Amino acid sequence: MPAAGSTARMNFRLSPELKQTIESAAAEMGQTVSDFAVSTLLQAARKILHEQQVTRLSQRDRAVFAAMLDDPSMKPNDELVKAARRYRKQVG
Numbered sequence: 001m002p003a004a005g006s007t008a009r010m011n012f013r014l015s016p017e018l019k020q021t022i023e024s025a026a027a028e029m030g031q032t033v034s035d036f037a038v039s040t041l042l043q044a045a046r047k048i049l050h051e052q053q054v055t056r057l058s059q060r061d062r063a064v065f066a067a068m069l070d071d072p073s074m075k076p077n078d079e080l081v082k083a084a085r086r087y088r089k090q091v092g
Contacts, residue, residue, distance in 0.1 A: 014022075026036035057065060068074055076084070 022036065023033055026033045029036055031039070
């Protein structure tokens, strides 16, 4: 898992029991402890970051949002129009 030329390090201490559990899990996965630690930490970090970027709505809020999208009398504000123009210019 670690890329060739990796130079950044992370060091931490843990109990012998935790170390043994991690070593056993790494062996079960056919990975070195370092590869196992990096892949597991990276997977958890990406999940946390993804969850922070997702907006979750309640059923009521979702219904209000959908109704606003479907309402022909609703007009986009100036900032939204500008954002749409920037998007079209970038994406085409």
